[in-house]
Amino acid sequence: MSDNKRYTDALIEFHKERLSSLSNPTMKCEGCQNPRQFVSHQDKLIFTCGSQGSGKCGVQYEITVPHYTYFPQEYNVLSQCIYGHGYSDDIDDVSRYAVETAIQTFEFSKPFQESVKEASEYRKHCDTEREKLVQQYQKLNKEESRIQQVHDVSRIRNTNATKRLKLQKMMKETDDPMQLSQLRKEYVDLFVNEREELYPKIDELTNDVSDDYVVIKQATIDVSNDTYKKTEKKKRKPRKKPPQVTTGS
Structure with missing residues (x-):
């Protein structure tokens, strides 16, 4: 099963189980005391059987949603990093200048040489990240x-x-x-x-319109328990029959 299929299936199951609990708030996982809980954070969905931690009635699974970036904007940012576009009023910021050759020819202070080295490494990092971004975009849009x-x-x-x-x-x-x-x-x-x-x-x-949003962090599904697969519903008390009224002859 592909990662996308696994993520989609988990997401559908999470919301399906959540809707079931909304329609029956007293529904519990088998053998657990508290009703099931569905916690939604900004980048994470957590399904528990009513308790905290990783015990039987604790977290059942966590879904970390994928992170996306807008390709044209991210590509532009990384290109500026590589080619030195942009402005900074920091006099020690040499990331905009290709001075690696100059420090090999002329003598500069040690701090300046360190700044040049850091800037060079940063540009290489941006270049690598841009290549990854382009590959993901090409793969996404075939x-x-x-x-x-x-x-x-x-x-x-x-x-x-x-x-x-x-x-x-x-x-x-x-x-x-x-x-x-x-x-x-x-x-x-x-x-x-x-x-x-x-x-x-x-x-x-x-x-075939191109998709400009690229995944920069894949979704993950961490399964801790499967207690949730069996549930218990609160038994309803039988309704009392109204007393029969007898009439005399």
Whole structure:
């Protein structure tokens, strides 16, 4: 099972169980004293059988939701880090300047050399993070597949255009009615085949909108117990039957 499928299944189960408890607030996990609890934090969902800790009636599982970033903005920030764009009024901030070569040629103070070294390492870190970001974006949007689709569309168009020109030339040059009829049929078939083969590919490319939000931290599911799989409902007291009224004869 993929991580995304596991996360989706856990999320659906959490909210399904939560709705069940909302409709029946007295529902408990089997053998537990307190009603089930569903705790929602900013980045975490916790399902317990009413108690704290990791005991039988404690935390059943925790879902840590994924963290996303907006690709264009994050890419721009990392690019500024690498190429030194931006402004800082800190006179010791040399991250904007490529001075690694200069300190090898001229003599500078030890603190300045350390600042240059730190700035160089920071740029390398940003470069690595940007490469990861681009890879995630391409994987998310199947960029290689889209590029191949564009090539396929272009190839089909060029091939069909060449065939059309060839057929048009042959139709102009022939004096044979039978051959002309056959060439016209091939010409029409070419348009029909193009509509069936090419148009769906163009529609797919047109409708396939890129997703600009990239996961920078994957979701996690930590399962501690499975007590919640069996529940107990509070038994309702039987309703008292109203006394029968007898009438004398």
